[in-house]
Amino acid sequence: MRVAVGDGFDYAPGQAVLVAPHGVAERRPFSIASAPEDAKRSGVIDLLVGTGDSDTDWVFDPSPDDRVDVEGPIGSFTFPREPHGRRFLFVAGGTGISPLRAMLRHALGIPHDRIALLYSARTPGEFAFDGEFRALAGAGAIELVQTVTRDGGGGWTGLRGRIAVESLRGLVDDPETLCFVCGPASMVDEVPKLLAQVGIRNELIRIEEW
Numbered sequence: 001m002r003v004a005v006g007d008g009f010d011y012a013p014g015q016a017v018l019v020a021p022h023g024v025a026e027r028r029p030f031s032i033a034s035a036p037e038d039a040k041r042s043g044v045i046d047l048l049v050g051t052g053d054s055d056t057d058w059v060f061d062p063s064p065d066d067r068v069d070v071e072g073p074i075g076s077f078t079f080p081r082e083p084h085g086r087r088f089l090f091v092a093g094g095t096g097i098s099p100l101r102a103m104l105r106h107a108l109g110i111p112h113d114r115i116a117l118l119y120s121a122r123t124p125g126e127f128a129f130d131g132e133f134r135a136l137a138g139a140g141a142i143e144l145v146q147t148v149t150r151d152g153g154g155g156w157t158g159l160r161g162r163i164a165v166e167s168l169r170g171l172v173d174d175p176e177t178l179c180f181v182c183g184p185a186s187m188v189d190e191v192p193k194l195l196a197q198v199g200i201r202n203e204l205i206r207i208e209e210w
Helices: 038-044 054-059 096-107 130-138 164-171 183-198
Strands: 002-004 016-021 028-031 044-046 070-076 086-095 114-121 143-148 180-185 203-207
Touching: 028 096, 038 044, 038 096, 070 096, 086 096, 086 183, 096 114, 096 180, 130 143, 180 183, 183 203
Parallel strands: 086 114, 086 180, 114 143, 180 203
Antiparallel strands: 002 044, 016 028, 016 070
């Protein structure tokens, strides 16, 4: 979903906003999937939301002129102003890709040597921004690895199963790589342990449970 906020809405890559239909007191948090630079150019922010919660159906199919209230930004899971090193790894599970997309798009615009994305989803159809990430990978801007955990049909030729140390090892060629992890609780608990096995120190791992 895209929300018009104007070009004066400032936030750090990875932050979230609280959103509700106009006039509704209860607001719900959604990570901003756009880099701040994107929002300044377009005057809108992208919010990635699922469709399985009937209590939030209002946010999934709004009319173009619907008004919503936006509060924020909030959250401390952000890409640093002066990042450590020039190599970045983003590890996402499900809708945890949302803040990582904002960080990744921001990272593309600063000095860097390597940007990699490891993205896990239940099925191939659940990869958000799939065309965008594949285009970036095809252009050599990022390295992309995808894995599915519940592929119910044929046609998927990529990795299957949960994120494994072998997948991470192929994306980390420097122990000073700054890593960002966002997704389900089980993944956020496990991936830092796997990163430690490939030589990444704990202080270089930023995590957010989604």
